[in-house]
Amino acid sequence: xxxxxxxxxxxxxxxxxxxxxxxxxxxxxxxxxxxxxxxxxxxxxxxxxxxxxxxxxxxxxxxxxxxxxxxxxxxxxxxxxxxxxxxxxxxxxxxxxxxxxxxxxxxxxxxxxxxxxxxxxxxxxxxxxxxxxxxxxxxxxxxxxxxxxxxxxxxxxxxxxxxxxxxxxxxxxxxxxxxxxxxxxxxxxxxxxxxxxxxxxxxxxxxxxxxxxxxxxxxxxxxxxxxxxxxxxxxxxxxxxxxxxxxxxxxxxxxxxxxxxxxxxxxxxxxxxxxxxxxxxxxxxxxxxxxxxxxxxxxxxxxxxxxxxxxxxxxxxxxxxxxx
Amino acid sequence: xxxxxxxxxxxxxxxxxxxxxxxxxxxxxxxxxxxxxxxxxxxxxxxxxxxxxxxxxxxxxxxxxxxxxxxxxxxxxxxxxxxxxxxxxxxxxxxxxxxxxxxxxxxxxxxxxxxxxxxxxxxxxxxxxxxxxxxxxxxxxxxxxxxxxxxxxxxxxxxxxxxxxxxxxxxxxxxxxxxxxxxxxxxxxxxxxxxxxxxxxxxxxxxxxxxxxxxxxxxxxxxxxxxxxxxxxxxxxxxxxxxxxxxxxxxxxxxxxxxxxxxxxxxxxxxxxxxxxxxxxxxxxxxxxxxxxxxx
Numbered sequence: 310x311x312x313x314x315x316x317x318x319x320x321x322x323x324x325x326x327x328x329x330x331x332x333x334x335x336x337x338x339x340x341x342x343x344x345x346x347x348x349x350x351x352x353x354x355x356x357x358x359x360x361x362x363x364x365x366x367x368x369x370x371x372x373x374x375x376x377x378x379x380x381x382x383x384x385x386x387x388x389x390x391x392x393x394x395x396x397x398x399x400x401x402x403x404x405x406x407x408x409x410x411x412x413x414x415x416x417x418x419x420x421x422x423x424x425x426x427x428x429x430x431x432x433x434x435x436x437x438x439x440x441x442x443x444x445x446x447x448x449x450x451x452x453x454x455x456x457x458x459x460x461x462x463x464x465x466x467x468x469x470x471x472x473x474x475x476x477x478x479x480x481x482x483x484x485x486x487x488x489x490x491x492x493x494x495x496x497x498x499x500x501x502x503x504x505x506x507x508x509x510x511x512x513x514x515x516x517x518x519x520x521x522x523x524x525x526x527x528x529x530x531x532x533x534x535x536x537x538x539x540x541x542x543x544x545x546x547x548x549x550x551x552x553x554x555x556x557x558x559x560x561x562x563x564x565x566x567x568x569x570x571x572x573x574x575x576x577x578x579x580x581x582x583x584x585x586x587x588x589x590x591x592x593x594x595x596x597x598x599x600x601x602x603x604x605x606x607x608x609x610x611x612x613x614x615x616x617x618x619x620x621x622x623x624x625x626x627x628x629x630x631x632x633x
Numbered sequence: 634x635x636x637x638x639x640x641x642x643x644x645x646x647x648x649x650x651x652x653x654x655x656x657x658x659x660x661x662x663x664x665x666x667x668x669x670x671x672x673x674x675x676x677x678x679x680x681x682x683x684x685x686x687x688x689x690x691x692x693x694x695x696x697x698x699x700x701x702x703x704x705x706x707x708x709x710x711x712x713x714x715x716x717x718x719x720x721x722x723x724x725x726x727x728x729x730x731x732x733x734x735x736x737x738x739x740x741x742x743x744x745x746x747x748x749x750x751x752x753x754x755x756x757x758x759x760x761x762x763x764x765x766x767x768x769x770x771x772x773x774x775x776x777x778x779x780x781x782x783x784x785x786x787x788x789x790x791x792x793x794x795x796x797x798x799x800x801x802x803x804x805x806x807x808x809x810x811x812x813x814x815x816x817x818x819x820x821x822x823x824x825x826x827x828x829x830x831x832x833x834x835x836x837x838x839x840x841x842x843x844x845x846x847x848x849x850x851x852x853x854x855x856x857x858x859x860x861x862x863x864x865x866x867x868x869x870x871x872x873x874x875x876x877x878x879x880x881x882x883x884x885x886x887x888x889x890x891x892x893x894x895x896x897x898x899x900x901x902x903x904x905x906x907x908x909x910x911x912x913x914x915x916x917x918x919x920x921x922x923x924x925x926x927x928x929x
Contacts, residue, residue, distance in 0.1 A: 365826050370755075399828030406826075411819035416841040425837065426827045477827065 313380075314485050314517045315341040315364065320377035322356075322363050324588075331588035333359040333372065335541040338614070341485065344515040348532030348549065350525055350564070352585055356541035357521045361487040364519070365404055366394045381485070400430040403478035407490040409470035413462040419473055420458040426480050441480070449476040450506045468499035475507060482514055489521045504531060525564060529553050534620075537561050540585060540596035543614075547621030557617055557628040559601045595625065603627060650922040657918035663911040671727040678720035679705050683875070690715045694889065697896050710896040712885055721882055722901050726908070728878040732789065733859035736796035741851050743797065744804025745840065751805070752812035753835050762805065769802035774861060782870045792871050796858045807850050811843040845923035852916030856909045863905055879905045 322334040333356045341347050351357040362368050364379055366386060379386040381402065386394060398404075406412035414422060423442040427433050433441075439458070446454035449472045462470055471491060478486055488507075492500040508531065511518055522528050528535060529549055536546035537560065545558040556562045566579035583600040586592065592599055598608035607626045614624050652658055670677060680687055689702050692715040699707050701717070709718035751762040769777075781795040815821065816839060824834045863880030865871035867887075872878050877885065879901045886897025 367822060367825055395828045395830065397828070398826055404823070404826040406819055406823055408819060412823040414820040414824070414838050414842070417838065425824075425829060425833065429827065429829045429833065474823070 311342050313340050313342050314345075314382060315339075315519075316380040317360070317364070318378045318380070320360075320363060320379060321375050322359055322368055322372060323375045324372040326371055326589075328587075329589035332541050332591075333588065334363060336377070337538075337541070337543050338377075339536055339543065339546070341517045341519055343484075343517055345534065346511070346518040346520055346532045348528030348535045349519060349521045349538060350523065350528050350535060351538035352523060354585055354588070355538045357523075357538050358489050359541075360538070361404060361489045361519065361521055364487060365398055365402065366391075396430070399426055399483075400481050401483050402485045402487065403481070403483040404487045404489065405471075405475055405478045405491040408494050409467055409474045410462075410494070412474050413470055415462055417461075418458070419460055419462070419465075422473075423458070423477055423480060426477055430481055442476075445476045445480055446473070448506075448510060449473070449479075450502070451476070468495055468503065471495060471499075471503060472506070475503070479510060479514075479516075483516065485517045485519070486511070487519045487521065490523065492527065493522070493524070500527070525553075525568060537564065540591060541588060542596060542624060544597065544625070545621075545623040547618070551618075551621060555630045555632050557621075557623045557630045558597075558625045559603050559629075560597045562631050563600075603629070647919075647922045651918055654918055654921075657914055660911040660914035660918070663907065664915055667726065667908050667911065668730065670723055671730045674723040674727045678717070678723045680717040680720040682716045682721040682724050682877075688715050694894050694897070696894075709900045710894075712882070712897045713889065718882075718896060718900055721877060722879070722904055725877050725879045725882050725901060726904060728789070728872065728876055729859050729862060729880070729905070729908070732793055732796065732862050732872075732878065733855045736793045736800060736858050737851055737855040739793075740797045740800035740854065741804050741847060744801040744806075745808045745843070745847060747801070748805040748808030749812050749835050749840060749843070752809045752816055753831065753839070759809075763809065766802040766805050769799070770806070774799045774857075775864060778861060778865055779868070779870060782865060787871070787873045789872060789876060792862055792865060795865075796861060799861070800854050800858060803850060803854060804847060807846050808843050811846050812839055815839050815842045849916055849920040849923060852912055852919060856912040856916065859912075860905070860909050879908075 317337055317339040320334055320337045321332055324331045324333055335356075337356070337360060339347070339349075339360070349357045349360060359368070359372075363374055364386065366389075368374060374387055381397065386397070389397070420439065420442055423445075424435070424438040427438045427441060442458060443454050446457060451457055451469065451472050457465065457469070457473070465473070471494075475491065492503055495503065504527070510516075518531075520528060520531055532549045534547065535549045535552045537544045537552070537558065539560050544560050545552060545556065552561060553565065556565055560581070563579070563581040567581060569578055581600055586596060586599065592609065594609040595601070595604075595612045598604040601608065605627065612624050612626055614622050615628060616622050617628050617630070675681070682688070692701055692707070692711050693713055695707050695711045697708060697710040699710065701707055707717050707719070709722070711717055712721060747762050751759040777799045778795045781798065782791060785791040785794070821834060821839060824838050829838070862871055862878060863883065866878050866880030867884040869884065872881055874881065882901035883898050883905070886894070886899075886901070889897050
């Protein structure tokens, strides 16, 4: 069960522009095992979405992967030809996007969009494609799927559209799903339904998931392991339970403290002061140091990734395990 | 479940908005009548103007309303060869529309494909295609067409070829600019992430989203092709005299204008004007209703 599906090693994705060089991902190492859900948590601009794009090989000019490797079942995705990568995409590795209003084609009917994916990877008869489409819509909890198949995206609600986007991603039963904030654009009630349906589906199939989100609460309900990202670096990673109860990196601690809760009613909400630095103007050493309350002089020198327990690591000179 | 709302399809919505302008509505009806008349010319025309057996040379240059030898009335008069003007105009309209629409459609096909390829692949492919487009658009349409026809000679096929050559660049430019915008949308990324091939993404996923400006431009270009063809024919470089288009009819009557036989040029001229004008009004209205900046 613990064979890795995906191993990202020391991956650096760089964007070169007139403003300078920005490393959207800076030496990221991450492993996803079979059947495991890894939550990748970070603020906007922290490089979490870029991680998804890098895996899918969808990094576009002026960005490029300059260092490191992405191993899918031992094959390095960075050295595959575009055609080999295309065959993996959608079939073995699928992606779900944040905004279902945008990720479905407005002028194509739902059944066309589903069968397009099937046709891209399998030689399949129209009848079988239709049956497979009905099956997957049914599994995603979509009522009267026969009607939905003949509709256009604008005729469906946001929640329904995201269910369909997820159904398309699950269509060919991939080993790995990269979910880029798939529930962020939805109401909380719909969000809960969709997460529930998604969870059931991946558990049955043993699909691995990289769940990218800015919402620690969502990540903690879903993920087996968490990786916290900041300014293109993974600050801390480890089992979700341990990170949530005993965060080691000051940034993780700050994130956890800034979640509103019942126990702190009436008191001012803790916050991380300042804002994330521009990727072109990162401070030397730890990128979080200018905002860190525990920063010392050593923090402006390069930070190694420290192992702080079994399958737990943090990128901090002074990791202090805090029990919250 | 009641969490889905039944909106209208964008095309149906555009159609409903189109009808809100009575002027455009009339133009569309006029357009339809013109197309109908052109399609069914052999059944509508009182005489076959190509059949020399039915043309009576003694009927030449009769004013409108004169009766013919064989009984019917020349409502719009006759031309220098004794042809019924109404029949000649219906057949001429047929040729004019055929040339305009066919050259437009082929130009759309070529222009859309090249524009899409330029937008999707970018880089040197884009640069190459767009420099050719710039080169084509750098010359006045009529000049290019005149030079081509001077080299190729007369004939319907040659005129169509010349019109395609001067038109495709407009479509390539329009499709490229729309496709550049569409290409950045998330549904394209989603299609890529599903492992669809570039050809499918370009022509099945992006292309239908670029149709609105092509339809508008296509309508305008058909009108412009019809008038370009008329100009070429008028100058004597377009269609052969055996298959007179509207332009050629105007040209034939031109020499009779000063001798007071206005009808030989005037009526084909009015029909040409009405055709180009109504197509342009329809195109204008289409641009209004298909404009993405207006609320959808």
